[in-house]
Amino acid sequence: MEAKVAPSLLSADFGNLARDIEEINASKADYLHVDIMDGVFVPNISMGFPVLKAIKKSSQKPLDVHLMIVNPDQYVERFRDAGAAVLTVHYEACTHLHRTISHIKDCGMLAGVALNPHTPVEVLADIIQDVDLVLIMTVNPGYGGQKFIEHSYAKLLRLQKMLKDSGSKAMVEVDGGVNFDNAEKLVNHGVNVLVAGSTVFGAPNRAEAVLKLKGE
Numbered sequence: 001m002e003a004k005v006a007p008s009l010l011s012a013d014f015g016n017l018a019r020d021i022e023e024i025n026a027s028k029a030d031y032l033h034v035d036i037m038d039g040v041f042v043p044n045i046s047m048g049f050p051v052l053k054a055i056k057k058s059s060q061k062p063l064d065v066h067l068m069i070v071n072p073d074q075y076v077e078r079f080r081d082a083g084a085a086v087l088t089v090h091y092e093a094c095t096h097l098h099r100t101i102s103h104i105k106d107c108g109m110l111a112g113v114a115l116n117p118h119t120p121v122e123v124l125a126d127i128i129q130d131v132d133l134v135l136i137m138t139v140n141p142g143y144g145g146q147k148f149i150e151h152s153y154a155k156l157l158r159l160q161k162m163l164k165d166s167g168s169k170a171m172v173e174v175d176g177g178v179n180f181d182n183a184e185k186l187v188n189h190g191v192n193v194l195v196a197g198s199t200v201f202g203a204p205n206r207a208e209a210v211l212k213l214k215g216e
């Protein structure tokens with residue numbers, strides 16, 4: 001099975017975003033992954049609405065927006081208006097996750113839920129049928145270029161079992177430390193979408209890097 005690839009713009013050249021997005025437009029990437037960090041949920045701050053809107057103007061790929069922010073519920077409409085196609089919130093940041101997921105879907109976006117490395121997939125038992133995507137963080141969120149956490153494979157297998165048992169059609173996405181060496185193994189563990197920041201933007205030819213992650 002071929003994986004979808006979502007290059008993470010966090011590793012792009014922020015002084016030349018339009019140029020870097022152009023390279024992704026010309027590639028076989030399936031989404032453009034955009035990381036929103038608030039400096040509270042994670043110890044880093046990335047970008048806000050004006051930058052996201054500018055990204056949307058340049059991108060021909062659907063925007064896969066990963067919110068690493070507290071209280072995401074209050075910004076759902078604004079992320080829709082800024083161009084998000086997929087909106088993913090963190091389980092750890094949502095007291096009323098069911099309400100937030102419904103809100104995202106009512107706004108016409110695909111709804112994703114992300115889990116930090118220490119959060120077991122079993123906490124999703126009563127929401128797995130309502131989400132369009134489960135994002136397994138394979139590093140601690142906040143920064144690009146970190147080392148993949150090996151324990152993630154066991155977690156992915158448990159997630160596959162949950163999906164099968166529940167009949168959920170949710171896509172599985174991994175984010176953090178994805179590279180040419182582990183991409184195939186991740187796909188063999190049921191991953192549908194590979195997020196890759198430094199592996200794509202650190203490569204001399206980004207389109208080739210996307211193909212290589214897809215195993216082509």
Ligand code: DX5
Pocket residue numbers: 008009010011033035066139140141142143144145146175176177178195196197198199
């Ligand atoms: C980290 C972000 C990732 C990051 C991944 O918190 O969610 O999307 O850009 O970067 P790499 O692929 O370099 O680990």
Ligand code: ZN
Pocket residue numbers: 008033034035066175195
């Ligand atoms: Zn991300």
